Amino acid sequence: MDKQQAKKYWQANLRYLVVLLSIWFLVSYVCGILLVDQLNGIQLGGFKLGFWFAQQGAIYVFVLLIFVYVWLMNKLDHKYGQDA
Amino acid sequence: MDIKIWTYILVGLTFALYIGIAIWSRAGSTKEFYVAGGGVSPLANGLATAADWMSAASFISMAGIISFAGYDGSVYLMGWTGGYVLLALLLAPYLRKFGKFTVPDFIGDRYYSNVARTVAVICALFVSFTYVAGQMRGVGVVFSRFLEVEVELGVVIGMIIVFFYAVLGGMKGITYTQVAQYCVLIFAFMVPAIFISIQMTGHVLPQLGFGGSGADGVPLLERLDGLHEELGFAAYTNGSKSMIDVFCITAALMVGTAGLPHVIVRFFTVPKVKDARKSAGYALLFIAILYTAAPAVAVFARTNLIETVSQKEYTSMPAWVSNWEKTGLLAWEDKNGDGKVQYLSGSALMPGQKKPEFTGDTTALGNRVVANMNPDAPNELFVDRDIMVLANPEIAKLPDWVIALVAAGGLAAALSTAAGLLLVISTSVAHDFFKKQVKPDISEKGELIAARVAAAVAVIIAGYFGIDPPDYVAAVVALAFGLAAASFFPAIVLGIFSKRMNKEGAIAGMIIGLGLTIFYILKFKFGLIGSSSKADLWFGISPEGFGFVGMLVNFAVALLISRFTPPPPLEVQELVEEIRLPSGAGEAHNH
Numbered sequence: 001m002d003k004q005q006a007k008k009y010w011q012a013n014l015r016y017l018v019v020l021l022s023i024w025f026l027v028s029y030v031c032g033i034l035l036v037d038q039l040n041g042i043q044l045g046g047f048k049l050g051f052w053f054a055q056q057g058a059i060y061v062f063v064l065l066i067f068v069y070v071w072l073m074n075k076l077d078h079k080y081g082q083d084a
Numbered sequence: 085m086d087i088k089i090w091t092y093i094l095v096g097l098t099f100a101l102y103i104g105i106a107i108w109s110r111a112g113s114t115k116e117f118y119v120a121g122g123g124v125s126p127l128a129n130g131l132a133t134a135a136d137w138m139s140a141a142s143f144i145s146m147a148g149i150i151s152f153a154g155y156d157g158s159v160y161l162m163g164w165t166g167g168y169v170l171l172a173l174l175l176a177p178y179l180r181k182f183g184k185f186t187v188p189d190f191i192g193d194r195y196y197s198n199v200a201r202t203v204a205v206i207c208a209l210f211v212s213f214t215y216v217a218g219q220m221r222g223v224g225v226v227f228s229r230f231l232e233v234e235v236e237l238g239v240v241i242g243m244i245i246v247f248f249y250a251v252l253g254g255m256k257g258i259t260y261t262q263v264a265q266y267c268v269l270i271f272a273f274m275v276p277a278i279f280i281s282i283q284m285t286g287h288v289l290p291q292l293g294f295g296g297s298g299a300d301g302v303p304l305l306e307r308l309d310g311l312h313e314e315l316g317f318a319a320y321t322n323g324s325k326s327m328i329d330v331f332c333i334t335a336a337l338m339v340g341t342a343g344l345p346h347v348i349v350r351f352f353t354v355p356k357v358k359d360a361r362k363s364a365g366y367a368l369l370f371i372a373i374l375y376t377a378a379p380a381v382a383v384f385a386r387t388n389l390i391e392t393v394s395q396k397e398y399t400s401m402p403a404w405v406s407n408w409e410k411t412g413l414l415a416w417e418d419k420n421g422d423g424k425v426q427y428l429s430g431s432a433l434m435p436g437q438k439k440p441e442f443t444g445d446t447t448a449l450g451n452r453v454v455a456n457m458n459p460d461a462p463n464e465l466f467v468d469r470d471i472m473v474l475a476n477p478e479i480a481k482l483p484d485w486v487i488a489l490v491a492a493g494g495l496a497a498a499l500s501t502a503a504g505l506l507l508v509i510s511t512s513v514a515h516d517f518f519k520k521q522v523k524p525d526i527s528e529k530g531e532l533i534a535a536r537v538a539a540a541v542a543v544i545i546a547g548y549f550g551i552d553p554p555d556y557v558a559a560v561v562a563l564a565f566g567l568a569a570a571s572f573f574p575a576i577v578l579g580i581f582s583k584r585m586n587k588e589g590a591i592a593g594m595i596i597g598l599g600l601t602i603f604y605i606l607k608f609k610f611g612l613i614g615s616s617s618k619a620d621l622w623f624g625i626s627p628e629g630f631g632f633v634g635m636l637v638n639f640a641v642a643l644l645i646s647r648f649t650p651p652p653p654l655e656v657q658e659l660v661e662e663i664r665l666p667s668g669a670g671e672a673h674n675h
Binding site: 006009010013017020021024028029032033034036040044045046047048051052054055056058059060062063065066067069070073074077081082083 | 150155157158161162165166168169172173174177291294295296297303304305306321322327330331334335358361362364365368369372375376379661664665666667
């Protein structure tokens with residue numbers, strides 16, 4: 001792979017990271033901590049929503065994020081012939 | 085059959101399984117000792133990583149801490165799982181491509197410096213030792229409760245078992261025993277959780293029972309908030325820590341997780357970069373099963389505890405109360421003389437006292453007399469947080485075999501983590517220190533012997549700390565996380581994502597980040613430097629969360645210094661470009 005291709009591959013990777021880590025920050029630090037009081041005003045079944053994010057929701061999203069990353073990177077690797 | 089016989093049977097069977105696997109997969113070459121010959125599947129590696137990561141702290145202590153802290157306990161849940169996202173996205177794939185055995189190897193090569201390598205070895209050893217001592221203690225506590233032996237004997241038995249499969253088996257033995265240990269520990273955690281969830285809410289899954297309602301139709305969390313209010317505690321779903329403190333502690337635990345050497349090294353054991361990414365996903369999935377059930381267990385246990393003891397006659401208490409009184413982890417004094425248990429907000433003990441001291445006498449009601457109870461505090465009951473998970477099945481009146489199963493699970497959790505950490509200690513000494521610095525021409529056999537001797541010495545030192553722990557084990561564990569966050573994480577991330585980062589920047593960052601964090605912990609946790617009063621905390625951040633600040637300072641210092649010093653040599657810049665591309669990582673692991 002030439003330098004130009006390698007650079008494009010790396011930049012696509014960085015774009016994925018920015019998007020995924022923004023979601024990571026949103027579900028834990030924003031929904032579970034910074035906005036917890038506001039979200040606690042909303043009821044989700046037997047949970048207050050902010051409390052649910054902090055003790056359940058954030059963890060579910062974390063698991064999904066890694067598997068989405070694996071899927072995206074496998075596709076990217078394939079496109080650039082990096083899956084050998 | 086009683087609890088004791090069930091415990092002997094279940095613990096005996098699981099131990100036989102672990103030792104059997106270790107003997108079956110005895111390591112041959114050094115490479116197999118360290119990283120299982122590069123031939124572990126992502127699924128098996130995910131299971132092993134989960135067992136490695138979930139220690140006695142996750143299994144025994146965490147649900148108990150959350151049970152008492154309510155919303156504030158979220159820092160552990162988010163912190164210890166969110167770190168995996170960082171690990172999977174920012175570290176694991178690149179370190180796997182780099183293809184060496186250890187974290188100090190990466191730091192040493194990337195920063196073309198033996199000083200950097202030595203700093204990394206010292207950090208790895210310190211983090212691992214503080215951790216492993218806590219695990220040995222966990223083994224001892226479980227043995228002492230269920231087998232009715234002294235804590236000291238429990239620790240010694242644990243030392244012998246760990247020695248067998250960590251030292252003789254090496255990493256390969258550990259990978260497969262850890263797969264078995266994950267199965268044992270998750271089964272042991274989930275069975276009582278499911279039983280109690282059905283009992284209290286009718287939901288099979290504890291994650292749903294958590295938000296479910298009891299027979300009266302009131303949501304469980306609302307009922308618990310009500311009970312807390314009645315007894316003067318802060319509402320369970322609100323907590324009492326400040327927002328900035330919750331933020332910083334969560335961040336320090338997350339970054340600390342990503343920087344822990346014994347977890348990072350696991351990603352060297354899979355064949356390809358692709359597999360490293362996938363196995364981080366599996367690991368978090370398996371961890372999440374326990375981590376989403378733990379807060380539910382915390383709520384069940386808390387509600388059950390309050391409803392069982394509050395305002396009830398002491399003489400009509402179930403047997404578990406006096407059983408745990410015998411261990412000294414639960415104590416009661418009838419301060420107002422009404423014969424009933426008053427469980428209210430605030431410590432029952434004299435100010436500054438952490439555990440009850442018994443005089444050796446018992447009262448007419450049958451409870452043990454406590455010397456250091458505070459007669460002016462309205463609360464009459466002392467409950468140690470660490471007993472909640474172990475006592476929970478007893479409180480909920482589950483069958484004896486379930487209670488014994490929890491003991492086997494606690495041991496699996498403690499042993500798997502201890503073995504993984506011992507391996508990091510032995511490789512750090514044998515490989516990073518001996519081979520790379522003291523005697524580069526050492527034979528493969530010699531290196532293997534050095535690694536085994538180092539592991540044996542580490543077992544003995546860890547056992548000593550398990551029998552005779554330093555005053556604050558919990559404080560030392562917090563220290564381990566803060567240090568991992570403030571030292572390793574920025575150096576590794578910058579090493580991958582900034583081609584311009586050089587040795588001057590990285591070393592200065594590690595030393596200043598680490599030094600500042602150690603200073604803060606010594607000052608505010610141990611009170612060794614000047615005032616340690618809460619009012620003097622910087623921005624109200626507690627020592628547990630300061631690793632996050634240390635990490636930010638590390639990043640800032642490293643970036644600043646590297647701009648004023650020469651860029652790294654050309655071959656290092658090429659190395660960075662190389663590890664960013666996943667193909668070609670297979671070659672290094674062809675035996």
